[in-house]
Amino acid sequence: MRMIVCIALAMALVRVAAAEPDEPYSQADLTQLPIEELMNIKVSTASKFPQKTTEAPSSVSIITAADIKTYGYRTLADMVRSVRGMSVTYDRNYDYLGTRGLGRTGDYNSRMLLLVDGYRINDPIYDTAPIGTEFPVDVDLIERVEIVRGPGSSIYGSNAVLGVINVITKLGKNFNGTEASGELASFGTDKERLSYGHQYENGAGLLLSASRYRSAGQDQYYPEFNAINNGIAHNLDSDHYGNYFGKLNVAGFTLTGGYSKRDKAVPTASFGTLFNDPNFSVSDGSSFMNLDYYGEMSQHWDASAHLFQGRYFYDGIYPYAGAPVTLNRDQANGAWWGTEVKLVGHLEKHKVVTGVEYQNNYRQDQSNFNVVPYALLLDDRRNSKREGVYAQDEITLGNGLLLNAGLRYDQYSSAGSATNPRLGLIWNPVDATAFKLLYGTAFRAPNVYELYYASPGTQKANPDLKPEKITSYEFVVEHQPWRNLRITADAYANTTSDNINQVIDPADNLLVFRNSGQVNARGVEFEAERLWDNGAQLRTSYAWQISRDVSSGVELINSPRNLAKLNASLPVLGNALRTGLELQYTDKRKTLTGASAAGHLLTNVTVLSEKIAKGMELSASIYNLFDKHYADPGAPEHIQDLILQDGRSYRLKLNYRF
């Protein structure tokens, strides 16, 4: 309540300050100014919609670097939470993304393809799309994020089942100097970053950056464990990460590399471990190198090529009851390389995209052992290859009609082959309006974790898994009556089949992955975006969705029927301050026991000053402003049916560029 009075007071102040004219140039003067002076005018830039770069005909949400600052986004999960029809579930270990009625807990986001500058982040062991603190790139280095809804396998292959998240990072020229950044936040959290970027006279650019994050976390209370330490997991929610990122671009070549490692303590005693044991923690790390080439081959054809190498490692320490406590170590090691060549042709009535992709997973190892007394429980070593070939043609039919047709064939040494089409009929009767009718299928090959992982007493393997599939129909209407107002409506019907779900086998009480039936998901989404010339922005959306298991007719768990979002950003005191306000409503969600996680409304506020002093930028954020107590549904590996989320928290961030 006091907070609201504060905001109202601030608004009143704004009105007073606005009475003083501080406009340096009136409109009429501008054309009379010499270019040197025009180049020194700071402009408000928020008055146009960013354009998508993704080739597929889909519904796309774009988060820009400006949005990341304005709304105080800390992770990709924060961004995903803010867009139409998406939600995030956190089990105090990993963040899980839900979209279009499907939000499988415990799936490591394997049905979402995550790309960084075109490089596939999903690892070849768990297919993880890391969107929490384990995402390998500092969010401050992101130029934009394109969140693409709907199946993308016709271009991108496996994992692009529910969509594609394409992260585009900054270039050296975006920094042009050194930037130091420091953050302080609730729950004993601090973060530091040092970045250097430069563009050389010859056009080459260099970006180097290092970050460190440490969070002590809070004691977590779980009534299910009241018998042990009164249900309190003490000092078991810490989160530490470090990451390094570099990019060098020369002419048509870009070399990008990164390394990251995150250590997370786990308070939930998942996987039947001992509650409140200080040893329970997981580490996830990855490294990558990606060499990109982009160039024009001829007047009508562009070529791009990638050559990449990646590594992923995971190490979990799981304490099990016994005297003394048995420490069990669960490890995974992945290493791969691959290449992709893509051609884009701009012909008279055709825009053609075609390419081939190859990936060699030369290491897909999983192991599990007890430390003392030593006992090796799993030592599974695998390797595999995949190849894909795809083509897409966007044909101008005339009268504002476009036909987009794409097809991709994938061959997996571990899981057979898959063919996935995509068809889009796009009609622009007038410039301001577009109707899109979309059809597509996508698949995800089972990964080595789902196929081969086994741990005595907890989980068993299932080498007979088949790929899971999705078939999607979608109708989209986009209307932009003015250049600064855009309205989108869409309706979809998705059917997923042969879903790979982790279930408990009643015969032996072990966790196992099974292809389990079919799910129908239906939904409608609405979104309106408005921009003002002075830089104010408003984006609001509503999504209704329902998903049911076809054979039983039962509604899926962790699937909210209603989602509503509002993002508003306002310049205050001229351009001195910018405020970002977010409201996110998530409807109640069914849990595994058939109970439900209550619906909740979250409010986040950020105030940003981009020029508190020369080169200095300061922002303050409050997340969950009204201290709403809410919980996310647990997964089969949890005793808890509900996992409580953070209450109100703060963050203060200072950037200094020199």
Add this chain to the structure above:
Amino acid sequence: MALKKLGKIILALLVIACAIRSLNVLAAPPTEYEVKAAFIHNVTKYTEWPSVPAYTANTLRLCVIGQNPFGIALDTLKNKKVGGMVWEIVPVGSVTSPKECRVLFIAVSESGNLRQILDGIKGSTVLTIGDTEGYAEQGVMVNFYLEDEMVRIEVNMDAARRAGLSISSQLLKLARIVNQHGGMP
């Protein structure tokens, strides 16, 4: 409890409404497109045409192709003169072909058709301008970009030269020079 929640939501909405209202009285800096309109005026001053088609000999015909991002910002050019000629602002449509323009602004919405547009005006003396990343590398002569919220220009010299346009060195020394492949000039 429910009532209290509702109260909070209403208050939050009121704050937004009040804030949006207060925007109208704020003295805002010039918008991006007001400044870009002034840039177009200035760039034209620094450009020399070898010859121009008869229908644009006495006016400066500025065409916008694609979704016009300027809004009312181009109105500031009305009645302004360069070399004794006044601006005439027309959208590209069925009446005007891009070849019949003195200056052609290619909006970001046309990024998918850029190649066709540039092919279509080949051999003419149209000054092409854009404000989309990559446009200069793909053959647009003058392209605006933002650096630290200030408008900057990049010039594709080869593209201007091919059309026979000469851009004054006074302008070039303020611009970033790019060539077709984005590398060194």
